Amino acid sequence: MRMFLHIKHWQVFTLTFVVPALLFLVEISLASHSYSHYSNSLQAVNENLGVKLLTLLLHTACYAMVTVWYWVVGCNLHAISPKKTRPSISRFKLCIMLSLAVAIAADAAPLLGLHNVKGYAAFITLVTGIYAYIYCTLFIQKLVRAIESNDTPEEDDKAIFFILWLIFPLGIWFIQPRINSIFKRQKCA
Structure with a gap:
């Protein structure tokens, strides 16, 4: 899994965005061809259990790719970060697993017949997932800045770096x- 630390940006983009987008197009295409008696392909996806399971499996695989990238980068950056600025890794691991669980639960809810969940349960689940994702983003941002500056992160480009993680x-x-250069320097040192 350490390969994520040395692959190029276009490879990460391909694994975490292009492959899932292509899988989604294949999923819709298969649904529309297999179930052409439906009025549209999204109706076929919504009314067929097999297609729903395939959809859940493909989406879970896509979420897992992104989660693995976050996990590998976060854990390895934590290992080489300065000890005086090193945050707790246990909360990061909990939040990354929580964000994955919320994403899978959101996809599985219609399959389980929970698509009409409203009120506090849906709101709390959504807020929990967003908090977990933002925490993971801030955790890795702080580690990258601490390693690059060999101290606590400066305030100059924190907002820009955070926005880059969010999009x-x-x-x-x-x-x-930036991650590649950090681990390249570590390898040379």
Whole structure:
């Protein structure tokens, strides 16, 4: 899994965005051809259990790719970060698993007949997933800045770096080269 630390930005983009997009197109295409008696392909996806299971499996695989990238980068950056600025890794691991669980639960809810869940349960689940994702983003951002500056992160470009993480598929074009350079320096040292 350490390969994620050395692959290029376009490879990460392909694994975490292009492959899932292609899988989604294949999924819709198969549904529309297999179930042409439905009025549209999305209706076929919604009314067929096999297609729903396939959809859940493909989406879970896509979520897992992104989660594995976050996990590998976060854990390895934590291992080489300065000890005086190193945050707790246990909360990061919990939040990354929580964000994956919320994403899978959101996809599985219609399959389980929970698509009409409203009120506090849906709101709390959504807020929990967003919090977990933002925490993971801030955790890795703090580690990258601490390693690059050999101290606590400076305030100059924190907001820009955070926004790049939040718009993950586009931000990866700027973030992965920084991660590559960090681990290249570590390998040489």
